[in-house]
Amino acid sequence: MGLPIIFSIDDDPQVLRAISRDLKSHYRDKYRVLSTSSVSEAMESLLELQNKGEEVAIFISDQRMPEMQGVDFLEKAMVLFPFAKRVLLTAYSDTDAAIKAINDVQLDYYLMKPWDPPEEKLYPAIDELLHDWQANYRPDFKGIKVIGYQFSPKAHEIKDFLAGNLVPYSWMDVESNEAGKQIAATNMLCPVDFPVVIFEDGTLLKTPSLIDIAERIGLNAKTKQQIYDVVIIGAGPAGLAASVYGASEGLSTLLIERKAPGGQAGTSSRIENYLGFPMGLSGADLTRRAITQATRFGTEFLSPQFVKEIKLKDKYKTIVLGDDSEINAKAVVITTGVDYRKLETKGIEEFTGKGIYYGAASTEASSCGNKDAYVLGGGNSAGQAAMYLSKFARNVYILVRKNDLTSSMSSYLIDQIKGTDNISILGCTEIVEAQGKDHLEALKLVDLNTSEERTVPADALFIFIGAKPYTDWVGLEIIKNNKGFIETGRDMKGYNNFRQVWKAERDPYLLETSSPGIFAAGDVRAGAMNRVTSAVGEGSMSISFVHQYLSEV
Numbered sequence: 001m002g003l004p005i006i007f008s009i010d011d012d013p014q015v016l017r018a019i020s021r022d023l024k025s026h027y028r029d030k031y032r033v034l035s036t037s038s039v040s041e042a043m044e045s046l047l048e049l050q051n052k053g054e055e056v057a058i059f060i061s062d063q064r065m066p067e068m069q070g071v072d073f074l075e076k077a078m079v080l081f082p083f084a085k086r087v088l089l090t091a092y093s094d095t096d097a098a099i100k101a102i103n104d105v106q107l108d109y110y111l112m113k114p115w116d117p118p119e120e121k122l123y124p125a126i127d128e129l130l131h132d133w134q135a136n137y138r139p140d141f142k143g144i145k146v147i148g149y150q151f152s153p154k155a156h157e158i159k160d161f162l163a164g165n166l167v168p169y170s171w172m173d174v175e176s177n178e179a180g181k182q183i184a185a186t187n188m189l190c191p192v193d194f195p196v197v198i199f200e201d202g203t204l205l206k207t208p209s210l211i212d213i214a215e216r217i218g219l220n221a222k223t224k225q226q227i228y229d230v231v232i233i234g235a236g237p238a239g240l241a242a243s244v245y246g247a248s249e250g251l252s253t254l255l256i257e258r259k260a261p262g263g264q265a266g267t268s269s270r271i272e273n274y275l276g277f278p279m280g281l282s283g284a285d286l287t288r289r290a291i292t293q294a295t296r297f298g299t300e301f302l303s304p305q306f307v308k309e310i311k312l313k314d315k316y317k318t319i320v321l322g323d324d325s326e327i328n329a330k331a332v333v334i335t336t337g338v339d340y341r342k343l344e345t346k347g348i349e350e351f352t353g354k355g356i357y358y359g360a361a362s363t364e365a366s367s368c369g370n371k372d373a374y375v376l377g378g379g380n381s382a383g384q385a386a387m388y389l390s391k392f393a394r395n396v397y398i399l400v401r402k403n404d405l406t407s408s409m410s411s412y413l414i415d416q417i418k419g420t421d422n423i424s425i426l427g428c429t430e431i432v433e434a435q436g437k438d439h440l441e442a443l444k445l446v447d448l449n450t451s452e453e454r455t456v457p458a459d460a461l462f463i464f465i466g467a468k469p470y471t472d473w474v475g476l477e478i479i480k481n482n483k484g485f486i487e488t489g490r491d492m493k494g495y496n497n498f499r500q501v502w503k504a505e506r507d508p509y510l511l512e513t514s515s516p517g518i519f520a521a522g523d524v525r526a527g528a529m530n531r532v533t534s535a536v537g538e539g540s541m542s543i544s545f546v547h548q549y550l551s552e553v
Contacts, residue, residue: 004055004137006126008035009042009073010062010089015113019060019089022118023126031057031130039067043076047186050080052202053142057133058085058126060111071100074107080186083136085129087111141170144217147180148195149173150367151439153353154207155195156360161210161304163363164260164267166288167217171366210304219303223327228254228300230546231319231329233307234470236263237532238522239335240290241539247297249543251550254327255299256319258306262287263337263523264381265532267359269388272412274532284362286532309475310518315553317517330553331546334474334486334513334520335539341466343376347434348463355440356461361385368393368460374443376431377464378405383413385462386423393460396423401448403427434461469524477501479514485526488513509545511538517549 006023010016020035027033036042049056059077063070074086088110099110108129115121144162148155150173162169172180174194183189189196193206199216214220230246232239235257246253260266266287272280295301311318316328340358342348348356357364359381365388373393375386378400389396398405398417404427405414417423426445432453433444443458469484479487479495489510492498502508504516511519521538523530528538 002052002054003030003032004057004133005032005034005049006058006060007042007046007056007077007084008033008060008089009037009039009065009070010035011037011065011067012062013037015062015089019115022115022122023060026118026123027126027130039065039073042073046077046080048202050183050186051198051204052200053145055137055139056081056084057137058087058129060087060089062089064091071107079182083133085109085133087126087129089113141168143167143200144169145172145183145198146170146195147172147174147177147183147189147198149175151354152195156353156357156364157210158195158197158208158213160360160363161213161260162217163284164262165217165219165303166261166284166291173367214304220301223254223302223325224300225252227316227328228252228330229550230254230331230333230543231256231317231327232333232335233319234258234263234334234336234522234524235261235291235301235303236335236337236522236535237265237286237290238337238524238535238539238542239263239333240287240294241536242333242335242521242542243294243299243301244290244297245540245543246546247294247299249547251543251546253294253299254329255294255301256305256307256321257301257303258322259304261291261301261303264340264359265535267362268381268384269362270384271532273410306473308473310515312476312515330517331549332518333539333542333546334471334518334524335522335535335542336470337523337535338467338469340463341468343431343463343465345431345433347436348431351434351436351440351461354438355436355459356434356463358463359385361388361462364460364462365389365392370394371459372397372457373460373462374399374458375462375464378402378408379464380410380413382462382464383409383417385464387413387416387420389462390420390423394422396420398423398425399429399431399445400425400427401430431461434458467523467530471524476515476518478518481526485528486513486520486524487526488520491527509548511542511545512549517553519545 008019016035016037023033061070061073070088085108090110091113109125146169174180174184197205197208229251231254232242233256235255243253243255262283266283268283270280306322308320317332319327369392371393372395373389374397375382376399386396386398428448430446431443432446435442442455444455446453471484479492489508492514501514511521513520519542521542522535
């Protein structure tokens with residue numbers, strides 16, 4: 001974060017040099033001193049400083065300038081930095097204008113030229129003003145700013161992407177956030193420009209794609225080499241574990257992720273049953289640690305990028321990416337995990353991203369302040385989301401088809417929910433319809449025991465139901481069960497077409513698919529336990545089978 005700024009403007013080069021010299025000699029340790037002789041240049045600089053999130057502590061402006069009077073300049077500058085102190089640099093004949101400015105622009109001080117000696121006529125006055133400014137100064141957020149409309153699916157996508165990639169950002173609703181309104185006005189932004197992303201260096205992107213953002217935050221969307229020992233597709237817990245073990249054991253390792261690392265586990269506000277963390281840890285913390293560990297060992301991380309298909313070419317697997325570029329690999333581990341199943345109820349699709357979200361509790365929780373939030377689902381992800389939302393929302397309601405949570409949620413979570421006053425469980429309840437105008441405003445619910453319907457106000461709905469494997473892209477006659485999960489190992493022998501597709505003389509390894517050298521681990525695999533620890537174990541184990549396969553080819 002840069003030092004607060006003392007900003008001076010004077011069209012007389014000699015006076016400007018003198019004021020800059022005196023200010024720098026006395027304040028350079030705690031403040032940056034910027035100066036210019038042009039009003040238009042000053043306004044451009046101030047706009048850039050605002051976009052960067054810099055702070056101006058004090059303006060010192062000459063009164064008589066050809067482009068604009070000093071009082072008028074201060075009036076414009078205060079739109080950008082309303083809390084900065086205002087000093088007018090005047091000649092004796094400008095005293096009346098200075099006194100008038102005290103009322104017009106709440107001038108804090110007028111400084112007579114010349115100010116020699118500065119120890120008597122400059123520094124004491126500036127010191128006092130800076131002391132007052134520091135007493136009320138609260139440092140602005142210095143990271144990425146996302147500005148847009150709260151109920152915008154595109155804005156939600158960007159926030160979810162940044163949060164998933166562990167990039168701090170500040171969200172500003174252009175309709176309710178004063179700083180957001182100010183930035184929008186000074187940059188002359190129109191509704192079609194939103195969402196807008198402003199980076200630390202002041203660069204402003206209108207309605208950017210995730211690829212645009214990824215390039216700015218240092219993610220790689222292109223590979224560095226064409227052939228890898230092992231390519232891991234999906235950066236959930238299984239994929240992260242596989243990348244750590246693959247790279248640490250000397251394999252050239254590429255990890256590809258279409259959205260953000262961590263998978264569903266990465267969005268969990270608290271995982272309390274993970275071995276070795278008695279106080280629990282967040283999914284984001286687990287992801288951050290794993291990414292750091294994997295990259296330290298040499299894993300190359302490609303994101304955001306998705307795989308369209310895998311083709312066989314001699315002894316290599318050719319991976320075709322979303323941009324039609326190709327990567328060759330000796331072995332592949334599929335760890336694409338699962339997505340939350342879509343809810344087909346009336347109104348859900350219409351308001352998705354506009355008050356209705358799949359997962360994303362950690363991204364949108366802060367927008368639920370003093371509001372009613374609903375969580376649909378009875379698994380651990382739903383319980384963790386409800387606990388996190390309870391810190392923000394007025395009330396949190398968990399909707400489940402069964403009587404209670406005992407058959408689907410860990411007991412430690414059930415106990416925590418019972419002990420949280422603003423969480424209620426609505427058992428034997430289903431959503432009939434989502435209602436609202438331009439965003440979610442209400443839910444129509446039905447009691448499954450009595451068939452009685454009622455409509456309740458709802459500000460947000462977070463959906464955590466079912467698990468649909470992300471395997472639609474998987475071809476090569478790789479065997480999947482009737483729900484789309486990938487079959488591995490001996491379990492494939494029960495399929496009639498196994499002998500037609502399996503082309504190796506040996507039996508498949510435990511985590512190997514029906515295509516030799518292509519493995520599956522974690523939640524995407526048929527029969528997986530759907531637990532973070534299990535996924536990490538399978539991801540780690542898959543690398544031992546990769547070694548065995550590579551020793552054959």
